């Protein structure tokens with residue numbers, strides 16, 4: 001399988017490639033515009049939307065501020081309800097736990113409910129190495145999986161594929177189809193084929209793996225929100241259910257959950273309510289999975305929590321509204337971000353989880369934004385993504401400052417230090433303008449070719465405003 | 478009221494006519510405006526690239542230039558946003574309590590031009606005349622960081638002879654974003670090309686915005702495409718009168 005994000009090029013390089021793909025660009029433009037408009041319509045229906053956003057942010061902030069207590073409570077309630085709770089520091093630990101559970105039951109095939117976190121830890125690949133096949137059951141994830149592809153959107157992972165491509169993937173890779181040659185690219189026919197394929201999996205797989213959108217501490221209840229019903233099948237049919245849950249998913253009470261169940265569907269799919277909301281509390285004797293394992297995962301979350309500005313990213317409920325509203329995402333798509341978390345949230349979450357100053361690709365992400373602020377405007381939990389981006393940029397620069405101590409500074413550093421020296425006083429700036437024709441100077445310094453490839457530069461004026469003011473005494477002479 | 482013009486580094490060096498238009502306009506409205514010579518740059522280019530230490534010197538010059546004024550007026554939503562929302566962070570980074578205190582005085586006194594006209598002077602008709610078909614791009618920082626709302630379009634609608642046509646997808650970023658335009662130039666160009674196309678679709682003669690940097694970006698693309706559409710800063714349009722006289 002080629003589905004791994006390891007070793008991706010820096011954002012600008014990956015973006016250039018994506019921009020050259022005109023099919024991708026038109027798919028993306030169409031899909032994001034549709035969801036964006038739908039979201040705007042249903043959000044406008046809610047009178048107290050701003051209040052809901054404020055409560056959502058406040059609830060998550062409070063939960064994060066005493067995360068230790070809520071997690072201990074969640075563990076106690078889950079255990080009391082018959083679930084086994086395991087703690088995983090990182091991806092490896094989490095994958096090992098899931099594989100162990102499968103192995104102790106002699107299981108070599110599991111069905112999966114779409115979940116970001118299992119992609120984050122590379123679970124499918126890790127299970128594959130242990131001889132366990134993991135089947136995605138969400139339609140779009142299935143397309144991605146069968147195509148040996150990478151997801152490009154949180155909610156619509158196959159947003160970069162069109163019908164013809166999907167038909168081709170199904171014909172080539174889908175197992176158990178009665179008559180693959182009769183497939184057409186009619187969406188109903190394609191969905192029917194997927195249903196046929198998935199039903200077999202649901203009925204035969206003895207174990208399911210899920211994530212969770214929320215974990216309610218007061219009762220030890222996990223919540224999965226979905227649209228296709230495949231999640232409900234996975235959560236109820238198999239004997240064994242393992243759920244991998246990021247530690248930031250905890251909400252203290254059901255009353256808190258209520259706020260998010262109102263914020264999430266409108267923000268994500270532009271629906272008033274999502275079709276399926278499944279909740280389960282440990283094991284229900286005689287009904288559903290009789291072995292329930294919950295893996296509580298850190299994998300960088302405590303690092304993010306320690307970041308004063310960045311910790312707000314842990315409020316994220318993965319609605320993907322920020323992706324759909326982002327002019328950069330709309331043009332380059334998800335793959336350029338090199339992670340299962342693309343778009344504006346990916347540009348902050350990846351550096352926060354992984355840390356900066358180590359990997360060039362990660363360090364390029366905070367710069368993958370024009371800081372237009374469209375993401376902040378739509379985020380249901382009010383994550384101030386532009387401010388976090390700016391703060392992370394400073395962290396990237398500081399990390400490199402520390403490393404390059406005594407070494408050769410980068411071109412960018414030279415330019416910034418030069419500008420800072422020029423901007424130290426009005427007198428210096430006046431001299432710089434006079435002697436260096438700052439106008440063209442700036443352009444040359446910031447890299448004229450990147451600008452002039454498709455844009456003309458303004459003509460430099462005869463005299464600066466400052467010089468004019470001096471010469472004419474503020475236009476009075 | 479003591480009013481200072483913060484012209485911004487880009488207008489100072491590249492678009493002096495925008496600064497002159499501000500002076501003309503403010504004087505016509507009875508405001509005696511100063512240009513404190515100590516001013517340089519608000520520091521935003523450094524801050525937004527991650528160079529916080531390098532933003533401290535420009536901030537010191539900012540504070541030195543503008544302390545003591547009742548209002549600091551700037552023809553840039555972006556630079557006003559930087560003064561109001563970023564200077565505090567830079568000052569704290571410096572570890573200098575005096576700089577922090579000074580910023581607490583200058584930040585709330587900094588106004589983007591349309592805010593100053595509408596909120597402080599209480600004017601929506603500045604007595605301008607500009608008989609042209611115009612479309613308006615609400616730049617991101619004016620729109621989202623400052624929340625100037627409909628102030629600029631209210632001012633434009635009161636201009637004699639001006640025909641304001643709506644820009645499709647007006648609220649979408651033009652792709653400038655400071656060093657973003659260079660660091661991610663391919664993406665930036667993809668964005669500005671779409672913005673320029675939308676501007677052309679309006680059939681306007683002039684594109685107006687409240688930020689010279691965005692205008693330089695969109696104008697650069699329009700000019701390369703030989704679209705025959707001029708770009709003008711809001712201040713330049715508002716400074717025009719029946720007798721011409723855009724400049725002092």
Ligand code: SF4
Pocket residue numbers: 267315316317318319320321322323345375378379380381382383
């Ligand atoms: S950052 Fe906000 S808008 Fe983006 S996915 Fe998370 S919750 Fe949704």
